[in-house]
Amino acid sequence: xxxxxxxxxxxxxxxxxxxxxxxxxxxxxxxxxxxxxxxxxxxxxxxxxxxxxxxxxxxxxxxxxxxxxxxxxxxxxxxxxxxxxxxxxxxxxxxxxxxxxxxxxxxxxxxxxxxxxxxxxxxxxxxxxxxxxxxxxxxxxxxxxxxxxxxxxxxxxxxxxxxxxxxxxxxxxxxxxxxxxxxxxxxxxxxxxxxxxxxxxxxxxxxxxxxxxxxxxxxxxxxxxxxxxxxxxxxxxxxxxxxxxxxxxxxxxxxxxxxxxxxxxxxxxxxxxxxxxxxxxxxxxxxxxxxxxxxxxxxxxxxxxxxxxxxxxxxxxxxxxxxxxxxxxxxxxxxxxxxxxxxxxxxxxxxxx
Numbered sequence: 011x012x013x014x015x016x017x018x019x020x021x022x023x024x025x026x027x028x029x030x031x032x033x034x035x036x037x038x039x040x041x042x043x044x045x046x047x048x049x050x051x052x053x054x055x056x057x058x059x060x061x062x063x064x065x066x067x068x069x070x071x072x073x074x075x076x077x078x079x080x081x082x083x084x085x086x087x088x089x090x091x092x093x094x095x096x097x098x099x100x101x102x103x104x105x106x107x108x109x110x111x112x113x114x115x116x117x118x119x120x121x122x123x124x125x126x127x128x129x130x131x132x133x134x135x136x137x138x139x140x141x142x143x144x145x146x147x148x149x150x151x152x153x154x155x156x157x158x159x160x161x162x163x164x165x166x167x168x169x170x171x172x173x174x175x176x177x178x179x180x181x182x183x184x185x186x187x188x189x190x191x192x193x194x195x196x197x198x199x200x201x202x203x204x205x206x207x208x209x210x211x212x213x214x215x216x217x218x219x220x221x222x223x224x225x226x227x228x229x230x231x232x233x234x235x236x237x238x239x240x241x242x243x244x245x246x247x248x249x250x251x252x253x254x255x256x257x258x259x260x261x262x263x264x265x266x267x268x269x270x271x272x273x274x275x276x277x278x279x280x281x282x283x284x285x286x287x288x289x290x291x292x293x294x295x296x297x298x299x300x301x302x303x304x305x306x307x308x309x310x311x312x313x314x315x316x317x318x319x320x321x322x323x324x325x326x327x328x329x330x331x332x333x334x335x336x337x338x339x340x341x342x343x344x345x346x347x348x349x350x351x352x353x354x355x356x357x358x359x360x361x362x363x
Contacts (some may be wrong), residue, residue, distance in 0.1 A: 074100035075158040076108075076129045078165035081136055081183070082175035092139040093152055093167035094175060099129050099302075106158050107289075113157040118143050125154065127287045133273075133303040135184055136352065142169065177201075181350035185275030185303075185313060186232065199231040202279060202346035204353040207327065212359045219331050222357065224281050226326045226346045234278040234319055235349070273303060276312045277349030278319020283330055286343040286356065290336025298330070301345055312349065319349070334361045 081094040099106065106129045108114040115121030123140045140152065152167040167173075178197060181187045187196065207223040214220050282299040285292045297310065299320075304311035311317060322328070334340060340359045345352050 069102070070100060071102050072104035073159060074104075075161040075163065076100070076106055076156055077163045078154045078156045079135075080154070080165040080167045080173075082173040082179070083142065083167065083169055084139070084175040091142040091169065093142060094136055094139045095125065095154060095165060095167070096133070096135040096137045097126075097129060097156070098133050099131050101131050103131060105130055105285075108156065108158060113155075113162075115155060116140070117151075117153040117155070119152075123154075128285045129158075130284060130300075130302040131304070134301065135303075136180060140167070177351055184350065185273040186277055186350035195231055196350070199348070199350055200229050201351040201353045202226050202228040202348050204281070204344065204346035204355050206344055206355050206357050210355075210357055212357065214334070214359065214361055216334060216337055216361055216363055219333050220359070221329050221331050222283070222342075222344075223327055223329045224283075224344050224346070224355075226279065226281050226322065226328075228279045228346070228348050232277045232348065232350055235276065273305070273313060275349060276314075276317050276319065278312070279322055279346070279348045280312070280319045281322075281328055281344065281346050283332070283342055283344050286341045288334075288340030288342075289338035290334055290340075290361075292335070292340065292342070293333045295331040295333075301343075301347075312347070332359075334359065337361050337363050 077098045077100070079096045079098055081096050083091055083093050085091050107127055108129070109127050110122045110125070112121075114125065114127060116123045116125075119140075124138050126137060143150075143152065146152070146169060148169050148171075150168065154165045154167070156163055156165075177199060178187070178192050181196065181199070182191070204224065204226050207225055212220060280299050282301050283294055284298060284301050300309060300311040302311075303313045305313045305315075307315050309317070312319070332342070338361055340361060342357045342359060344355045344357065346354075
């Protein structure tokens with residue numbers, strides 16, 4: 011079974027069984043790279059497909075496939091252009107591993123373009139980028155193919171103008187901003203500065219604990235805001251959450267239904283580690299903040315209605331103890347997130363018996 015689509019901007023490319031419906035509805039004409047329009051388009055499309063029995067529920071713990079996502083393209087500080095990708099794991103709990111190769115590869119430049127081989131649950135945005143191949147024009151496509159649970163899906167990257175990314179679009183897409191929201195402060199925000207202390211390659215044994223230390227600095231924008239994804243902060247007004255009203259506001263946030271069609275996110279600088287590539291299980295101590303969009307109340311996730319960013323030490327350094335279950339080569343991703351923009355660093359760990 012092959013289903014191919016664009017999920018990054020909700021202009022979808024789907025199999026023959028559904029293509030005619032989309033063409034008749036002129037859904038491919040909805041192509042504006044703001045989160046509100048993208049999500050409205052996706053919501054409308056899913057509603058239409060659901061009425062025909064073609065859509066599927068997303069409430070699964072395991073057994074579902076992972077969809078690659080083209081988020082858009084950006085121009086780096088070096089002047090080069092980059093395609094940016096993420097993915098949607100339709101499972102709430104199952105983490106899927108797919109090695110680089112026919113089931114996880116690209117059509118141009120070789121199969122390995124730095125994509126993950128370990129896929130965390132649910133939506134993961136802006137995970138990696140690929141330098142645009144030389145000579146690429148608006149009509150050329152870089153295609154990421156991913157096969158999971160017997161289902162092959164593709165993300166199509168192009169240089170069309172409506173795919174252009176900037177920091178405000180990223181902040182909006184991840185839920186730090188409301189749809190169409192911006193301000194001079196938001197536009198001045200810069201990603202956190204992150205580094206992994208000491209060498210970027212380690213050699214250890216299975217079961218051996220290793221302590222890794224990250225160091226982060228940030229410009230303080232956006233300001234730390236708790237419970238920002240729910241109704242609590244909106245009800246609190248400009249004063250936000252205070253010591254006097256925290257309990258009531260958080261309880262209200264947990265029990266209130268969503269009031270926005272875009273994902274909501276609590277804002278505050280935090281650092282988290284997760285497995286990006288590797289053959290076995292990796293245990294982090296303390297347990298890490300989730301880098302994926304876990305919107306369930308009580309989850310250790312910026313997208314959960316009850317969540318506050320933990321304080322960062324004055325020197326910006328945070329240790330974490332890591333243990334590996336199997337021998338092999340692992341790539342760990344360290345992500346610093348100020349609530350709107352992120353910075354990533356990677357550490358390669360070689361584990362032997």
